[in-house]
Amino acid sequence: MFRKVLIANRGEIALRIHRACRELGISTVAVYSDADRAGLHVLEADEAWRLGPAPASESYLLGDLILETARRAGADAIHPGYGFLSENADFAQSCEQAGIKFIGPPSSAMRILGSKTNARQAADQAGMPRTPGCVHGLASPQEAYDVAAAVGYPVMLKAAAGGGGKGMRAVFTEEELPAAFVAASSEAERAFGSGEVYLEKLIERPRHIEIQIIADEHGHCVSLGERECSVQRRHQKVIEEAPSAVVSEDLRERMGQAAVRLAKSAGYTNAGTIEFLLDDDQNFYFLEMNTRLQVEHPVTELVTGYDLVHLQIRIAQGEPLPFAQKDVRLRGHAIECRVYAEDPANGFMPSPGRITRLLQPGGPGIREDCGIYEGWVVPMDYDPMLSKLIAFAPSREMAIARMLRALDEYVIGGIRTNLDLFRRILRDSDFRAARIDTGYLDRLIALDSRPVSDPPAAPGDAADAIVPAIAAAAFFEATKATNGTHASAAAAARAWKAIARRESVGASK
Amino acid sequence: MTLELEINGRKCQVEIQPPENAGAWTVLIDGKPVEADAHLIRPGVLSLLIGGKSHRVVLDPGHSDPALHLQAQRIPYRVEDLRSLRSRRRHARADGPATLKASMPGRVVRLLVEEGDAVALHQGILVIEAMKMQNELKSPKEGRIAEIRVSPGDTVAAGDILAVIE
Numbered sequence: 001m002f003r004k005v006l007i008a009n010r011g012e013i014a015l016r017i018h019r020a021c022r023e024l025g026i027s028t029v030a031v032y033s034d035a036d037r038a039g040l041h042v043l044e045a046d047e048a049w050r051l052g053p054a055p056a057s058e059s060y061l062l063g064d065l066i067l068e069t070a071r072r073a074g075a076d077a078i079h080p081g082y083g084f085l086s087e088n089a090d091f092a093q094s095c096e097q098a099g100i101k102f103i104g105p106p107s108s109a110m111r112i113l114g115s116k117t118n119a120r121q122a123a124d125q126a127g128m129p130r131t132p133g134c135v136h137g138l139a140s141p142q143e144a145y146d147v148a149a150a151v152g153y154p155v156m157l158k159a160a161a162g163g164g165g166k167g168m169r170a171v172f173t174e175e176e177l178p179a180a181f182v183a184a185s186s187e188a189e190r191a192f193g194s195g196e197v198y199l200e201k202l203i204e205r206p207r208h209i210e211i212q213i214i215a216d217e218h219g220h221c222v223s224l225g226e227r228e229c230s231v232q233r234r235h236q237k238v239i240e241e242a243p244s245a246v247v248s249e250d251l252r253e254r255m256g257q258a259a260v261r262l263a264k265s266a267g268y269t270n271a272g273t274i275e276f277l278l279d280d281d282q283n284f285y286f287l288e289m290n291t292r293l294q295v296e297h298p299v300t301e302l303v304t305g306y307d308l309v310h311l312q313i314r315i316a317q318g319e320p321l322p323f324a325q326k327d328v329r330l331r332g333h334a335i336e337c338r339v340y341a342e343d344p345a346n347g348f349m350p351s352p353g354r355i356t357r358l359l360q361p362g363g364p365g366i367r368e369d370c371g372i373y374e375g376w377v378v379p380m381d382y383d384p385m386l387s388k389l390i391a392f393a394p395s396r397e398m399a400i401a402r403m404l405r406a407l408d409e410y411v412i413g414g415i416r417t418n419l420d421l422f423r424r425i426l427r428d429s430d431f432r433a434a435r436i437d438t439g440y441l442d443r444l445i446a447l448d449s450r451p452v453s454d455p456p457a458a459p460g461d462a463a464d465a466i467v468p469a470i471a472a473a474a475f476f477e478a479t480k481a482t483n484g485t486h487a488s489a490a491a492a493a494r495a496w497k498a499i500a501r502r503e504s505v506g507a508s509k
Numbered sequence: 510m511t512l513e514l515e516i517n518g519r520k521c522q523v524e525i526q527p528p529e530n531a532g533a534w535t536v537l538i539d540g541k542p543v544e545a546d547a548h549l550i551r552p553g554v555l556s557l558l559i560g561g562k563s564h565r566v567v568l569d570p571g572h573s574d575p576a577l578h579l580q581a582q583r584i585p586y587r588v589e590d591l592r593s594l595r596s597r598r599r600h601a602r603a604d605g606p607a608t609l610k611a612s613m614p615g616r617v618v619r620l621l622v623e624e625g626d627a628v629a630l631h632q633g634i635l636v637i638e639a640m641k642m643q644n645e646l647k648s649p650k651e652g653r654i655a656e657i658r659v660s661p662g663d664t665v666a667a668g669d670i671l672a673v674i675e
Contacts, residue, residue: 341640349613350640353667356570357553357578380614380639380664411578413553413569423581466543468516468577470536471555471566472586473523474547475577476512 001317002026002077005103006070007041009081010060012371012387013295014041017079020309029073031066033059035379040371047073054381060084063091070100077101077316079309083383086292087114087163103316104270105291112266113289117160117198123286126262130286131156131277133200141181144199148177151201157181159188160196165235167191170202203285205437206277208232209244210290211259212300214311215269216321223256224304225330227296230436231425233348238418238441239425240296241335242303245396245434246278255284262289271297271312277438295388298369299334302392333396335403341384343416344445352380357413361406365392365399378415386417396434400426424448515587607649609672611665615639619661626654634672637665648674 006029007017018028018041030045035054042048049069051059060066063085070078078095080086086104093107104110113119120135132151137160138144148155148171157180159167167188169180181197189195208229215221228244229237243252259274273294275287297308306323315321341351358374370387372378378386389410391403404426407419425431428444512523524537534545546558557564567578577584615637622634633645634654656673659665 346612349644350615350642352614352639357567359554359567380616382640384640384642408581411567411569413567413576413578420581420583465514465516465519465521466538467557467559467564467566468579468584468586469514469521469523469538470534470543470545470547470559471557471564471568471577471579472514472516472588473512473525473536474534474549474555474557475553475568476588476590477510477525478549 002101002313004029004046004073004075004077005313006031006066006073006075006078007045007081008060008066008078008085009083010036010039010041010371010382011385012369013081013293014039015044015371016369017081017309018044020307020313021079024310024313026313029070029075031060031069033381035381038376040373040376049073054379056084056382063088063094067091067094067098067100071098075100077103077313079103079312080292082292082295087290089114101316103312104293105268105272109266109268110291113262113268113272114291115160116158116162116288117196119289120198120286122266123262126258126265128258128262128286129284131200131203134198137196137198138181141178144177144181145174147199148174151199154202154204156200156202157184157197158200159184159192159194160198161192161194162188163192167197168235203277203279205439206279206285207244207246207436208237208275208287208438209247209255209278209284210273210275210294211255212271212273212294212297212308213256213259213263213268214271214306214308214315214321215263216315217269217318218320219264220321220324221260221263221268222321222323222325222328223260224300224306224308224328226252226255227294227299228436229296230438231431231441232438233441233445235438237296237338239335239337239422240299241333241396241399242299243330243333246282248282251282251284258284258286262286270315271308295338295385296336298367298388298390299336302334302367302390303330303332304328305331332392332394333399334390334392335396335399336388336390337403337407337422338385339387339389339410339412340418341378341386341415342418344418344421346416348418349416350380350384351416352378352384353415354378355412355414357411359409359411361389361409363406363409365402366390366406367392372412386412389422397432400432510590513589517584517586606655606673606675607652608670609634609646609649609674611637611667611669611671612646613637613639613644614667615644615665617659617661617663617665617671618643620657620659621645622654622657624654624657628652628654628674634674635659646671650674 004027005021007014021028027046030041030048031051032042033051033054085091089107089110092102095102112122117136123130134147154172157169167184169184171177171180184197185195209226211226212224226244226247227240227242229240231239271293273290276284277287278284301308342348343351354377367390372386391399393399393402407423510525514521521539526535532546532548534547536543548556550556553568555566569576574585618636618638620635628648630651631647634648636643636645652674655675659671
């Protein structure tokens, strides 16, 4: 049994893992960068240790320092969360050598399945359908020509070490290939330190369907059904749901079996996700494997009733899976919205900064996995995800209604967020009819940003202004009243702040 | 007290009479009286009852542009107390030097031009990065780079002046 777990992450996922540890009676060690000193994960953990300055390369990506911190704190295990070191086989191996359990798969399985080209070879050996194309990195543009000619255009160039849409290029004609090859390769080199790219046939208008698997260290591996993540912007997931509206019982079983075969063939343990593309004729093609907990794991937790982080920890402690494949039943429908600090009205520009107002939704069937609070300054140094809002209901239709209700309750002030975009999607007739594919959202956004030839509609009549006008006046009065009656208190606060600054006590800016 | 408000680009005048009972306001909007029961339930969150209808209005003070959140809408507004100050409104001269301002907080990654360079309209001036996203800032006008106020590695806030183009 673990007594203490170090959580090598930040934000909502660090808090999510902390909560699971608490529930299992395990104490937690948080790590943080200077930008996260006031983060929720530091506040809640039993212990917290500083790593370094804000940039991830000087803090959350320092494997040796994190391992040393775990040793110093006396942690038995490290949970890497997602991102950062979670798919770094070298780090997992260092943990193994140091005798500190890495809560995830063995480094050997990560090496096979973490590289996309290696994983494609493993898929072939496991008899799993994959997109036509090569299973090795391309040595030259000439080889790219040959493979593309063999599978037929359009094709997709992808980074072998890739993820998050980086190092990817769709190529529609032979003429575009050389430039795309250079662009994908150099982008991959910059993002992942490896310029290796491979090529596969582009499946047009595919759905993104992924299978969650969980495997113990005693040879048991089960599938926990699918998630549909077709709503993406530039290859980044925006909304995920479980189950998919188009996956039948039979298809689910076939995809699940293929996923389990692949995981077993690589000696995989712990939680993992096998991503597939699904075409219009319900053919599925292996895309890649994510050898870690996924951002969107909550939708699977809600429809299966299993706590994936609990399972990860128990499996890492050597326990056998407490259920078998036949016990897995899906119930209801869950939808997750990834709330980002970005401004959809302004080209999705990042919007870090102080959260001046926060009203969070609640009530039946709403779960929020969140790493923010009112007053928190969202750092500019990490990815813009603020929180994950998840709605669970008996049917897809009711889950959508519930999510819309929760979105109306949700207010995040001080920075811009994509909350409005979710309202737009969830009210869209194509989304409601589950007519979605991985290009759906980009088309919807392009449609909305099309220049309108008519002049903008005249601002509403006087009646529309009544509520905001009274509210604005009331807030103005309230501010004046506060400033008046509490003038001395405000002066005292200013004086205190000045002292704090002089003595460098107030670390937050 | 009379306020001039600009809500979503529309101007109106609001005259407020001091509440006789706590929360019960009579407000004249463009001269038309409206009775409202306003209750600040916590700082920045207002419960407003008008003719039996309940409204939740949340104040988002913002950095430069205050806004109200009302029924899933974000409504920018400006308020001016007509009694205490008489209009300011400075108009930027269209033909004078233009400034390049940071559209988001971030870190300067690289400069694409040097001081003294001639630049075309919409030509890239520098690249800033935040939240793993790089963003190229473009020249607001054709002209010459008179001044660059930042260097690679600098941290900038939204609205900071990064360069001056004449």
